[in-house]
Amino acid sequence: MINSEKIREYFPSLGRVDANNNPIIYLDGPGGTQVPIQVIEGISQYYIRSNANTHGEFVTSKETDFMMDGVRERVSEMLGSEGPKTISIGQNMTTLNYSLARALSRKFNEGDEVIITELDHEANRGPWKVLEEVGVKLIEVKLLDNGTLDYTDFKNKINNKTVMVCMGMSSNALGTLNDFVDIGNYLKDKNCLFLLDAVHYAPHFSINVQELGCDFMLCSAYKFYGPHVSFLYSKPGLLDSLTTDRLVVQDQEAPYIIETGTLNHAACSGVASAIDFISSIGEGSSLREKLESAYKQISIHEFELAKHLYDSLQKEDKITIIGQDFSSTKRTPTVSFVHSDFSPQDVCKKLASENICAWDGHFYALKAIQKLGLEPAGGVTRLGVSLYNTKLEIDRVVEVIKNL
Numbered sequence: 001m002i003n004s005e006k007i008r009e010y011f012p013s014l015g016r017v018d019a020n021n022n023p024i025i026y027l028d029g030p031g032g033t034q035v036p037i038q039v040i041e042g043i044s045q046y047y048i049r050s051n052a053n054t055h056g057e058f059v060t061s062k063e064t065d066f067m068m069d070g071v072r073e074r075v076s077e078m079l080g081s082e083g084p085k086t087i088s089i090g091q092n093m094t095t096l097n098y099s100l101a102r103a104l105s106r107k108f109n110e111g112d113e114v115i116i117t118e119l120d121h122e123a124n125r126g127p128w129k130v131l132e133e134v135g136v137k138l139i140e141v142k143l144l145d146n147g148t149l150d151y152t153d154f155k156n157k158i159n160n161k162t163v164m165v166c167m168g169m170s171s172n173a174l175g176t177l178n179d180f181v182d183i184g185n186y187l188k189d190k191n192c193l194f195l196l197d198a199v200h201y202a203p204h205f206s207i208n209v210q211e212l213g214c215d216f217m218l219c220s221a222y223k224f225y226g227p228h229v230s231f232l233y234s235k236p237g238l239l240d241s242l243t244t245d246r247l248v249v250q251d252q253e254a255p256y257i258i259e260t261g262t263l264n265h266a267a268c269s270g271v272a273s274a275i276d277f278i279s280s281i282g283e284g285s286s287l288r289e290k291l292e293s294a295y296k297q298i299s300i301h302e303f304e305l306a307k308h309l310y311d312s313l314q315k316e317d318k319i320t321i322i323g324q325d326f327s328s329t330k331r332t333p334t335v336s337f338v339h340s341d342f343s344p345q346d347v348c349k350k351l352a353s354e355n356i357c358a359w360d361g362h363f364y365a366l367k368a369i370q371k372l373g374l375e376p377a378g379g380v381t382r383l384g385v386s387l388y389n390t391k392l393e394i395d396r397v398v399e400v401i402k403n404l
């Protein structure tokens with residue numbers, strides 16, 4: 001069981017109040033979570049003690065090398081990967097995905113087909129347009145009105161021209177949890193790469209890339225209590241087979257060959273602390289065991305709160321929830337809705353005036369919001385539950401929405 005009160009003590013930003021003494025309520029986790037003190041210390045200790053570039057002979061540079069190896073090891077444990085050499089580091093998921101797409105554009109051929117989905121964030125759609133420059137066809141899987149992908153359409157679109165499938169594990173706009181296990185199994189006997197966007201999934205559930213059998217996976221630490229830095233998992237051997245944009249002077253092997261320039265070392269130090277922080281919630285004898293145990297607790301806590309939020313909003317006549325209900329735990333704790341009298345932006349303005357942080361719009365999942373016919377009225381209001389949220393907070397948010 002998550003001890004919310006204890007967890008909250010680690011997050012200094014949760015103590016903020018507004019001019020009316022309203023405590024701040026963060027429900028913007030899908031846009032980025034708050035960070036615990038351990039992460040802040042991880043970043044500042046790096047600057048206080050070890051700030052340097054890598055591969056030097058002096059103490060701070062050696063400490064930086066050690067720390068950078070450590071963050072790859074931790075992300076590898078978190079994703080259940082074959083080892084730290086499968087983890088590349090980048091500025092953000094979008095940039096990493098563009099770099100990967102550019103590299104793959106040198107591998108794929110004219111007439112090849114790559115599958116993307118209408119539900120995905122633009123960061124897992126836009127970069128693949130690079131492939132069109134070399135004659136690759138992008139094929140889009142349909143989104144259904146209920147906020148799930150059309151899996152009949154999905155499987156029908158996979159054929160012997162398909163060289164890659166790129167899908168999200170869950171939707172940052174609607175909270176849909178996609179059938180990526182089923183798609184992964186379907187692809188097993190096919191000669192086709194499989195990429196998963198874990199950005200909205202990684203804060204809520206544990207991951208095992210080897211079990212999933214994916215070739216690539218991307219995630220961003222700022223969504224799981226860390227700083228703004230992102231990671232690309234590549235199956236052993238894969239990245240080495242690609243021609244990436246890289247300098248002749250840099251390391252010419254995975255995982256480094258897709259990393260350009262000097263990385264954000266301080267942020268990486270913060271990511272190591274974020275993963276240690278998550279693991280400290282769980283129990284076990286290894287980092288992996290602790291992470292798995294922590295994620296079990298996190299997902300139960302978040303689901304209960306999000307279900308309570310969903311059930312409370314569902315009772316309101318003026319509210320229409322967009323996407324899946326909470327009758328099954330196959331759901332992320334992200335609840336999106338529209339109000340019959342107020343635009344999503346106005347709802348968020350009102351929430352903001354009560355010191356409640358929530359986003360409105362399409363959240364870069366533009367195609368999904370367009371497909372659902374929600375774009376002209378300003379998209380949806382999105383409330384995302386995170387580890388540190390409480391039932392009291394949810395009740396207060398519901399009260400404000402009820403009294404709009």
Ligand SMILES: Cc1ncc(COP(=O)(O)O)c(C=O)c1O
Nearest residue numbers: 092093094121123172199200220
């Ligand atoms: C599901 C999903 N994919 C990709 C991204 C892009 O991540 P980044 O900001 O690290 O480029 C986001 C960001 O919100 C997201 O929610």
